[in-house]
Amino acid sequence: MKRTGYFLYRTSKNYFFYGMCVVGTLIALVPLYLILYHTLALGLPALNWNFFTQMPKPVGEPGGGLANAIAGTLILVGLGACIGLPVGILAGIYLSEFGNGIFGTIVRFLTDVLNGVPSIVTGVVAYTLIVIPTRHFSAYAGAVALGILMVPTITRTTEEMLRMVPTMYREAALALGISQWKMTLRIVVKTASGGIVTGIMLAIARIAGETAPLLFTALNNRFWHTTLDQPIASLTVFIYNYGVSPFEDWIAQAWAGALVLISLILILSIAMRFATRSKYQASSL
Amino acid sequence: MTDLKMKITTENVHAFFGTNEALKGISVSIPEHSVVAIIGPSGCGKSTFLRALNRMHETVPGGKITGTILLDGADIYAMDAVTVRKRVGMVFQKPNPFPTMSIFDNVAAGLTMNGIRDRKLVKEIVEESLHKAALWDEVKDNLGKSGVSLSGGQQQRLCIARSLAVNPEVILMDEPASALDPISTAKIEELIYELKPHYTIVIVTHNMQQAARVSDYTAFFYIGTLVEYGITKKIFTMPEKKQTEDYITGRFG
Numbered sequence: 075m076k077r078t079g080y081f082l083y084r085t086s087k088n089y090f091f092y093g094m095c096v097v098g099t100l101i102a103l104v105p106l107y108l109i110l111y112h113t114l115a116l117g118l119p120a121l122n123w124n125f126f127t128q129m130p131k132p133v134g135e136p137g138g139g140l141a142n143a144i145a146g147t148l149i150l151v152g153l154g155a156c157i158g159l160p161v162g163i164l165a166g167i168y169l170s171e172f173g174n175g176i177f178g179t180i181v182r183f184l185t186d187v188l189n190g191v192p193s194i195v196t197g198v199v200a201y202t203l204i205v206i207p208t209r210h211f212s213a214y215a216g217a218v219a220l221g222i223l224m225v226p227t228i229t230r231t232t233e234e235m236l237r238m239v240p241t242m243y244r245e246a247a248l249a250l251g252i253s254q255w256k257m258t259l260r261i262v263v264k265t266a267s268g269g270i271v272t273g274i275m276l277a278i279a280r281i282a283g284e285t286a287p288l289l290f291t292a293l294n295n296r297f298w299h300t301t302l303d304q305p306i307a308s309l310t311v312f313i314y315n316y317g318v319s320p321f322e323d324w325i326a327q328a329w330a331g332a333l334v335l336i337s338l339i340l341i342l343s344i345a346m347r348f349a350t351r352s353k354y355q356a357s358s359l
Numbered sequence: 360m361t362d363l364k365m366k367i368t369t370e371n372v373h374a375f376f377g378t379n380e381a382l383k384g385i386s387v388s389i390p391e392h393s394v395v396a397i398i399g400p401s402g403c404g405k406s407t408f409l410r411a412l413n414r415m416h417e418t419v420p421g422g423k424i425t426g427t428i429l430l431d432g433a434d435i436y437a438m439d440a441v442t443v444r445k446r447v448g449m450v451f452q453k454p455n456p457f458p459t460m461s462i463f464d465n466v467a468a469g470l471t472m473n474g475i476r477d478r479k480l481v482k483e484i485v486e487e488s489l490h491k492a493a494l495w496d497e498v499k500d501n502l503g504k505s506g507v508s509l510s511g512g513q514q515q516r517l518c519i520a521r522s523l524a525v526n527p528e529v530i531l532m533d534e535p536a537s538a539l540d541p542i543s544t545a546k547i548e549e550l551i552y553e554l555k556p557h558y559t560i561v562i563v564t565h566n567m568q569q570a571a572r573v574s575d576y577t578a579f580f581y582i583g584t585l586v587e588y589g590i591t592k593k594i595f596t597m598p599e600k601k602q603t604e605d606y607i608t609g610r611f612g
Contacts, residue, residue: 129404174420242455246518248418250469250525264459357371 080124094346117333120326125334130296130312135325142298145334146213146307147335150281150292153217158224158277163270167226171258173233182233189226196222197287205291208245213299213306218279227280231273235266271350279339282302311337363390366559367412367528368372374407374416383583389576391483396574396591397497398567400606403580405563409531412561413447414440430529445473448522452534454514455504456521463502465517469525484524489572491518493550512543512566519550530554532562535571547572569608571595579603 124139131138165185169178172286200219205211216279239262247257263270288294293305294315367389374382382404389395410416411424413434419604428435435443457467464471466485475481485502489495498509506517515535522530533552536544538550549562551573564570571579571591577589579602587594587603598604 149397240455242451242453245415245418245458246451246455246457246521247450247468247472249413249415249444249449249451250472250522251443252469252472255440256472259455261459261468265457267459 075282080172087167099116101357102190103289111126113287113329113333113336115328116326117331120323120330121333125327125330129298133321138327140307140309140312140327140334143224143307143309143312143331144334144338146292146295146299147282147309147338148309149302150216150288150306150308151278152222153213153276154220154224155274157217159274161221162228162277162359163232165229166270167236167258167263169229170236171262182230186335188222191263192286193219193223193284194286194290197290200287202292208303210303211291211293211300211305213292213302213304216288216306219291220284223281223284223287224277227277231276232270234267235269235273236262237299238269239265261322275343275346282335283310285314291315292340299343316341365389366391366428366431366562368427368432369411370429371556372405372410372424372428374406374410374426375421375423376419377421378575382411383414385577385580387588389559389561391576392556393533394562394573395565395576395578396570397561397578397604398570399568399580401565401584402582404582404583406533406542408580409533409561409563410530412529413449414448416590418429422611432508438484445469446523446527447531448525448527450515450522450533450535453538454511456509456514456517456519458505458507460506461503462498462506465506466520466524468521472584473525485520488520488524488557491523491554493518493546493553494520505509510543512539512546515539515543515547516550519547523554527558529559529561532560533583534563534565535578537565544569567595579606581606 090264092103124137125141127141128137128139129142130140133218165181169182169185172178173181197219202216204215204218208215243261243265243296246255247261248254252261286313290313292308294311295305295307299306313328313331313335316324316331319325319328365388365530369385369387372382372385373380377596385408387395387403388480398407399405407416410419412428412435416422416424417440420500430438430446431442433445436568457468463485466488468480470484475507486495489498492535494513497506497513497601506514509517515538518533521529536547548569551562554560562570562573574591576589577591577594579586579594579600581602585597587600589599594603595607598607604610
């Protein structure tokens with residue numbers, strides 16, 4: 075009888091912890107549901123073909139779209155990735171393959187510090203470094219700020235993913251008389267590519283949603299930009315401006331902009347996964 | 360043994376992991392086209408010695424070698440490490456085909472990554488290497504399949520084919536059959552026998568029957584020193600040292 079009592083105690087303890095985990099998961103899902111539900115419910119009605127093809131209309135005039143902001147966000151994120159991707163990936167390779175010394179430790183620490191720097195601070199730095207000397211806000215300044223924000227995330231995820239590649243594959247390649255840089259690029263990076271792509275997507279999603287650093291650098295533009303050294307529109311800054319405005323159709327467009335932004339990131343994630351998937355993905359990674 | 364051509368000669372080789380000395384002065388001569396087995400209890404330095412022969416020991420952080428290792432009379436530590444590794448291939452304990460590559464690409468890896476672009480030549484060498492590794496008949500219709508989709512024994516023969524493709528002169532095998540079942544082990548041993556006329560093979564093994572079956576010469580290592588080295592038949596029937604006899608008969612190890 076005593077044994078049964080103890081058994082009941084143990085199983086109930088098991089169910090208790092299982093229940094706690096389920097509750098925690100459900101609570102974690104609530105904000106996700108709220109965000110998706112609100113964006114879809116409020117964004118979809120304002121979404122139409124004009125939203126993608128037309129420019130913002132002046133106050134009071136109904137209709138119009140955010141074509142320039144959609145293009146601006148794509149350009150800013152694209153340029154930012156051109157800066158952040160090569161720097162981040164190469165730094166990650168350095169830390170994983172060569173960074174066992176004191177210098178590597180310092181770089182790793184500084185990267186973590188940079189990761190914790192608020193994005194508005196990065197914006198101010200880009201403002202001081204680029205906007206002030208050139209005397210105008212520009213797409214370039216915005217791209218630099220976003221590029222800097224990408225670097226630490228990509229560096230650390232690349233490093234972590236490369237470290238997960240078992241030593242035996244490195245040794246197999248070296249023992250074939252393959253030089254170290256070819257072994258690193260074509261065996262180690264390729265084996266870890268799935269994880270590296272995930273890191274890149276996280277970094278892109280992060281910068282695509284940034285508003286604060288753009289206020290200092292790319293500013294905003296109600297018109298179509300003609301060159302990249304001009305202020306440029308972006309979805310996030312438009313969402314920020316329209317969302318706090320007193321005009322109903324602007325608020326509706328802000329929600330539509332939010333929906334478009336989320337969809338863009340989702341489409342990009344899926345497309346990149348598809349483009350970089352390996353025929354023989356390492357199952358362990 | 361003295362009238363044979365020596366492929367590899369080591370003189371007073373010491374190996375270190377940081378300050379820990381794993382090999383304490385090993386001097387061995389390995390005749391060309393022979394199979395040399397290295398036996399000894401765990402931690403005796405057999406694998407370290409093997410990895411010194413193709414300069415893989417130095418890829419481990421803190422790994423350092425002193426002494427001389429001659430390949431055809433030339434000091435391998437005066438050569439480029441990549442050149443040494445092309446001439447001295449290696450098969451590891453755990454089968455390690457590249458997980459992102461097909462069977463074909465695995466065998467071709469050493470060629471294509473060293474800049475050989477001639478597709479026809481690569482194809483020929485891949486087929487020849489798979490034949491030599493006794494794997495061709497099992498995979499010829501599935502060359503595009505993933506290398507890791509094969510069984511453990513097939514994967515190990517794939518790794519042997521991969522090292523044969525770069526046309527090495529010496530093949531180092533680090534317990535190549537210890538992760539395999541008896542049938543796959545027998546296949547690997549048969550393969551070693553078939554490769555012997557064309558290559559010089561050094562094999563580390565925990566399995567003394569295996570050493571007795573496949574090798575011409577056997578070296579017995581104990582705590583970083585070479586206790587005894589000689590013709591396999593003699594080592595296993597009339598060892599000179601008491602330590603060797605005790606290990607072989609299973610009295611310690």
